[in-house]
Amino acid sequence: MIDIILVDDHDLFRMGTTMALGNAKGINVVAQAASGKEFFEALQSLPNEPTMALLDIILPDLSGVEIARRLRAEHPDMLILMLSAETAESVILELTEIGVDGFVSKNSPTEEIIEAINTIVEGGTYFAKDIARLIRDVCNASELRVELSEREQDIIRLCCDGMHARDIADKLCISIRTVDTHKTNIFRKLGIDSSMSLMRFALRRGIIHL
Amino acid sequence: MIDIILVDDHDLFRMGTTMALGNAKGINVVAQAASGKEFFEALQSLPNEPTMALLDIILPDLSGVEIARRLRAEHPDMLILMLSAETAESVILELTEIGVDGFVSKNSPTEEIIEAINTIVEGGTYFAKDIARLIRDVCNASELRVELSEREQDIIRLCCDGMHARDIADKLCISIRTVDTHKTNIFRKLGIDSSMSLMRFALRRGIIHL
């Protein structure tokens, strides 16, 4: 029997998933949670460690990524299947680094999710086609191999907040020319030549959020 | 008996919703669809027009907004309840113009959705608290009362694509000074002073997409 603990903040989605997986033979949803806090509480109260965690990414408190990271550290034997519509490159990148066992999209058909669960339990990994493509793209995207220093990311954040170089210099107590230098370096590293491209990059990369 | 037709592209969410609403007394989910195309096909094949449509917004083909618009025109008696996590201001604005009967968030508890359905069937409207706040904010936001000409929106789109004024002028076959004038006017209208703020505005307003 595969024991599953499920986290998703959408009541109806959680209900549907529980129902669908409960009907599948060999799968047992032993606990569910609507937030990271609930998840860890549920995990502690269970008599046996579940076989696998199904994690949504966007949650009210912790993100699913954070949960995955803590699970890997504190419960290294638990399998992790991400179940989310989130596709920000930064998130995908982070999850591959954490080494989750699989990732399926929220609009995957039930059969695919069950297949993913079984594949993972048998020791494999399962990434939905669109996610797999995204991972490949992320790994190939030259811009994501670019390393940006913390300071450069600070500059990007402030730029993208709509601040002018002058304001940024004042705020960080550095010279405006230093700000310029950073921007120049960022542009060169990323191979772009406009602030708008920078903003798009920052959004994709997860440096800033709307 | 309240007959409901449900559209959502997430299998599991649709399953959960059907289950939850099917258990509620007086509510009957008579059809469901994963896309706009499926929705209209299902609608035609039904012997009786359903009482209400539950519409997700992000769908593979038509958007839920488009469906709502067509329903209002072709089936003016059908009630419409939006059921979505989408909160872009442009979408909210559009839906209030179309005059949908309600809007609940995907993470609303089941009871709230049932309450929304009953309220609407009794002739009322139901907007979830967070959506209602958003609508109030949207109506109060000065930036959304700003009228932008088509041309100005063209300029914004091209700007936000990372094009320089020079490139835009060439592309639209107008003078660079005209582009400048437009940008100046846009900045003045919006009360902003940086390209980054323009991009944020354009994203919120739905003029551009990532």
Add this chain to the structure above:
DNA sequence: ACGTCAATACGTAAATATACGTATTTTATG
């Protein structure tokens, strides 16, 4: 201890953007 790299800073020249003004033509709208 040495080398590398990030962060800091400055200078200068060219390119761009922005802030003012004004003005003509086209398009909507009453």
Add this chain to the structure above:
DNA sequence: CATAAAATACGTATATTTACGTATTGACGT
């Protein structure tokens, strides 16, 4: 048809950005 609004265009002045350089300091790893 008349009027308003939008789209078009130009000039000039200032501010900002970008693209080249160069250089010092401190942190980190080997």
